Amino acid sequence: MRPHATLKPDLATPSDPTHSETLVRIRDLHFRRGQRAIFDGIDLDIPRGRITAILGPSGTGKTTLLRLIGAQLAPAAGTVEVDGRDLHRLSLVELYAHRKRMGMLFQSGALLTDLTLFENVAFPLREHTRLPASMLRSLVLMKLEMVGLRGARDLYPRELSGGMARRAALARAIALDPMMILYDEPFSGQDPISMGILVRLIKQLNDALGITSVLVSHDVAETCTIADYIYVLSGAKIVGAGTPEELRAADSPTVRQFMGGLPDGPVPFHFPGKAYLDDLLELPA
Amino acid sequence: MIAMLASLGHRSLDFFKRLGRGSLFLLRVLASLPSLARRPGLVVKQIWATGVLSLVIIVISGAFVGMVLGLQGYNTLVTFGAEESLGLVVATSLLRELGPVVAALLFAGRAGTALTAEIGFMKATEQLSAMEMMAVDPMRRIVAPRFVAAIIAMPLLAAIFTAVGVLGGYFCGVGLLGVDDGSFWSQMQAKVLLIDDVVNGVVIKGLVFGAVISWIAVFEGYDAIPTSEGVSSATTRTVVHSSLAVLGLDFVLTGLMFN
Numbered sequence: 001m002r003p004h005a006t007l008k009p010d011l012a013t014p015s016d017p018t019h020s021e022t023l024v025r026i027r028d029l030h031f032r033r034g035q036r037a038i039f040d041g042i043d044l045d046i047p048r049g050r051i052t053a054i055l056g057p058s059g060t061g062k063t064t065l066l067r068l069i070g071a072q073l074a075p076a077a078g079t080v081e082v083d084g085r086d087l088h089r090l091s092l093v094e095l096y097a098h099r100k101r102m103g104m105l106f107q108s109g110a111l112l113t114d115l116t117l118f119e120n121v122a123f124p125l126r127e128h129t130r131l132p133a134s135m136l137r138s139l140v141l142m143k144l145e146m147v148g149l150r151g152a153r154d155l156y157p158r159e160l161s162g163g164m165a166r167r168a169a170l171a172r173a174i175a176l177d178p179m180m181i182l183y184d185e186p187f188s189g190q191d192p193i194s195m196g197i198l199v200r201l202i203k204q205l206n207d208a209l210g211i212t213s214v215l216v217s218h219d220v221a222e223t224c225t226i227a228d229y230i231y232v233l234s235g236a237k238i239v240g241a242g243t244p245e246e247l248r249a250a251d252s253p254t255v256r257q258f259m260g261g262l263p264d265g266p267v268p269f270h271f272p273g274k275a276y277l278d279d280l281l282e283l284p285a
Numbered sequence: 286m287i288a289m290l291a292s293l294g295h296r297s298l299d300f301f302k303r304l305g306r307g308s309l310f311l312l313r314v315l316a317s318l319p320s321l322a323r324r325p326g327l328v329v330k331q332i333w334a335t336g337v338l339s340l341v342i343i344v345i346s347g348a349f350v351g352m353v354l355g356l357q358g359y360n361t362l363v364t365f366g367a368e369e370s371l372g373l374v375v376a377t378s379l380l381r382e383l384g385p386v387v388a389a390l391l392f393a394g395r396a397g398t399a400l401t402a403e404i405g406f407m408k409a410t411e412q413l414s415a416m417e418m419m420a421v422d423p424m425r426r427i428v429a430p431r432f433v434a435a436i437i438a439m440p441l442l443a444a445i446f447t448a449v450g451v452l453g454g455y456f457c458g459v460g461l462l463g464v465d466d467g468s469f470w471s472q473m474q475a476k477v478l479l480i481d482d483v484v485n486g487v488v489i490k491g492l493v494f495g496a497v498i499s500w501i502a503v504f505e506g507y508d509a510i511p512t513s514e515g516v517s518s519a520t521t522r523t524v525v526h527s528s529l530a531v532l533g534l535d536f537v538l539t540g541l542m543f544n
Contacts, residue, residue, distance in 0.1 A: 070417075070418055072414065072417060072418070092422075096420045096422065097420070098420075099417070099418060099419070099420035100419075100420040102418065103418070103419075104415070104418040106411050106414070106415055108410060108411050110410060110411035110412050110414065110415035111412075111415075112412055112415075113406075113407075113410065113412070123419070123421075124419045124420075124421070127419070127420075127421045127426070128420065128421075169415075172419075176419075
C-alpha cells in the first residue's frame with residue numbers, strides 16, 4: 001500500500017502515523033443533533049492493539065461516537081483520524097477501502113435476515129474477494145468455529161437467540177480480518193452465560209489476533225474486567241479517563257456515581273423539566 | 286385564516302423538500318447503475334422477485350379486464366351493427382391505456398409495496414448500516430438492482446396483461462357472444478399499428494410507469510423512519526403516490542402520443 005513509507009522513512013516526521021501507537025485520534029469533536037449538543041469538544045486517543053472502552057449513561061451518544069469513528073456520521077467540527085487519515089476528508093472510494101479494515105458489531109447484530117449464518121459470514125468475503133468455493137468455505141467455518149456456531153451454520157438469524165445472533169455478527173465482523181472492531185453495547189440484554197462468552201471472545205480476539213477493540217457500554221463490571229483503558233462520557237464531555245483501577249479510585253463525583261451505580265448525583269435522576277410542585281398545581285389547558 | 290395559510294405553506298415546503306431529497310436520491314441511484322454491469326445476477330434475482338412473483342395477479346386481472354371489455358364492447362358495438370370490430374376495440378384499449386395503466390397500478394400494489402417494506406425493514410434493523418460498515422454500498426448492492434429490475438419487469442408485465450386481456454375479450458366476444466372469429470382477428474391485424482399502439486402504449490408507458498413506481502418505492506423504503514410505524518406509513522405512501530403518479534402521467538403521455 002505505502003511502499004515509500006516503509007522503504008524510505010521520512011526522518012522529519014518521526015511519528016509516522018502508520019507506525020504510531022495511537023490508532024484512533026479524535027480532536028475537539030463537536031456533534032449536534034437538532035439543538036442538543038451530543039459532543040462538545042471531545043479529545044480521545046485509542047491505542048493500537050488494546051481494548052479501549054467508552055463508558056457512559058445511556059443517551060450520552062456512545063453509539064453516535066462509534067458511528068463517527070466508522071464515518072457513518074460527519075462531525076460538526078473537529079477531526080477523527082484512524083490510522084493517520086482523517087476519515088471525513090476521504091473520498092467515498094477511499095472510505096469504503098478503509099472500512100474493509102474495520103469491523104463493527106451492532107447492538108442488534110444486524111444480520112442479513114434472508115441469508116443463513118454461513119451466508120452471512122460469507123457475505124463480506126463474497127463481496128470483496130474472489131476466493132475459490134472451498135477456501136471460502138474453510139474460512140467461514142473457521143470464523144464460525146471461533147464463536148462456537150459452526151454447527152448452526154444452516155440456521156437463519158430468526159432462529160437464533162439474542163446471544164447467538166451477536167456471536168454470529170461477531171464472526172461476520174472478523175471475516176475480513178480487520179485491524180479494529182467497534183463493539184456497540186456488546187453486553188446489553190445478554191444472560192450471564194452469553195455475557196461471559198462475549199467477554200471471553202472479545203478478550204481472545206484482542207489477544208490472539210491483535211485486533212484493536214473499541215467498546216462502548218454501560219455495563220461497568222463486565223467492561224472493567226477486559227478493558228485496558230476507559231473513557232467516561234457524560235454531558236457531552238469526557239469526564240474521566242484511566243485504567244479501571246484508576247477510575248475506581250477517581251475523585252470526580254460523576255465518575256464515582258457512574259462506576260458505583262448510584263441513582264442520583266451529578267447525573268440527575270429526573271429528566272429536566274419544570275418544578276414538580278408547579279407541574280402538579282397547573283390546571284390542564 | 287393565517288394559520289391555514291401557514292399550514293398550506295408548511296405542507297408545500299415539505300412537499301418540495303421531499304421532492305428535492307427524492308431527486309438527489311435518484312441521482313445517487315443512477316450513479317450506482319454502472320456497477321451493476323459486473324453483477325447482472327443481482328438484477329436477474331430481483332426481476333424474479335418483482336416480476337415473476339407478480340405474474341399471478343397480472344394474468345388473472347388481465348383476463349377479467351379483457352372479458353369485461355369484450356362484454357361491454359359487444360353491447361355498445363352491436364347497436365351499430367359493428368360487432369365485427371370488437372377485436373380492434375379490445376386490442377387498442379388494452380394496448381394504449383388499460384394494459385399499461387392497470388398493470389402499473391397492480392404492480393405498485395404488489396411489487397412496489399414489497400420493495401418499500403423490504404428496504405425499510407432492512408434500514409430499521411440496521412442491515413443497511415451494517416453493509417456500509419462492511420464496505421458494501423447499499424445503493425449498489427440493494428437499491429440499484431431493485432430499481433432496474435422493476436423498470437425491466439414493468440413493460441413485460443404490461444405486455445402479458447394486454448395479451449391475456451385480448452384472449453379474455455376473445456373468449457367473451459367470440460366464444461360466448463358469437464362474434465365472427467375471422468373478423469375479430471383480421472380487424473385487429475389490419476388496424477393495430479406497431480409504433481402507434483404497441484410501442485407508444487405498452488412499451489413506452491410501461492417503461493415510464495416502471496421507472497416512476499420503482500423510484501418512489503425504493504426512495505420511500507430508503508427514506509423511511511426506521512420504526513415499524515415509519516415503515517408502514519412509507520409503504521402506504523408508495524401505493525398512494527405511485528398510483529397518482531401513474532394516472533397523472535398517463536394523461537400527459539396520452540396527450541403527447543395520441544394527439
